[in-house]
Amino acid sequence: MLDNMFFRIVGSFILLWAILRIIGKKEMGRITYYNLATAAAMGTLAGGLASDTRTNPLYYVGPLLGYFALTYLMGYASLKSITARKIFEGEPTVVISNGKVMENNLRKMRLSTDNLMKKLREKKVFNVSDVEFAVMEPEGKISILLRKENQPVTPKDMNIPVGYQQLPLDVIKDGKIIEENIKKLGITKSWLKEQIKTHNVENIKDVALAQIDTSGNLYVDSRDDYK
Template structure:
């Protein structure tokens, strides 16, 4: 068998072995990786690379080495979760670099950080002045966490007793020109209303929209396929048609929600009258 075929086969095999082991080890954010995690990842990657290109290494030997290294990593991680003492041995402890606004030079020397390293870490947390910092801690991941002095913290609505409305997670309601109907219904909005909102932002219809997202206050962000077509000039006639359909849908919704039979009948009658009006003027609004 040609050598390049062997390399291809071994590389594909190493790739899927590495993918499987990564899934077994689980997800962990880069910012939370300890030095041990970092070294483990590099080692497993190197072992997989040798498996792919070094024909002098038996595949079974490499697989055994990878599996054993993965198992040991999992054992270490499990022990760190179950035992505080073991976790301190493996990961170490966070080290305070600044306390009460004063730099602890001995701890800085212990961690082998220079003042430049410290200042860079502070700047990454938007703390450019040492005078603004109350506490700075070097985490086991190597990142620096910063707590500013109270007077330098941003003012929040809670600080001044200002009531705020809770927000839910923004939701995508159009993807690649397709309305996510179930999500739109769950949020309590109609297709007619959505069409009006996207047309306000320059779309001729839903098919022109690549992505649309709605927040908890009903604000819609629209991203068109061709941004150059996104004109500030709204086409009034199609927009009016969409608004009329929205009003008609709202009347039907009011009729369904109310328990008052007289009001229910009134909403239905007005919805029917509006629908007749839409049918009459629709040819002129296209």
């Protein structure tokens, strides 16, 4: 019985993992009505497949694949059709316009003023009058456009030229040198070893993460257990 349960657990895990991989990061990163319903149903079915040893696995596999197919088709339809996107995912809703809270829209979304203020504070906005527009996205996140006078100053505003900035490259991760990235940067292992010593780390193995940015600056984070 235990052997049977073990194989069912492994099988349900692999099946669920494969389904989530096929659905994709975009679907997993969004919280929509059908995603929530499907996730709850698929989780229940996967749990039953793993633990209910008295029932034929196909009774769980069939519905699990069915929910996967529906999720995939809804995602595809949303991608191709604006109408389907509105039905399955909902639409953005303006909750603040020209510094004024849109109470009617809040009521439609069943969102209280307190909840709105909490979401604003999470975006480091404490005064509604500072906001030009605020939009509640279908997945529950809020997007904010501050009034022009309240927007942070950028180099462009001050006519300061800036160079192109790429993402920093990892050169050491979990105590191991990333060979591919040091080749891209044109640096050597010996140079890297000498540089981490300037950050009070003697051994590559004691580095949790090291990165080099576009300007050539080296960031080093040592392991927590490094003395």
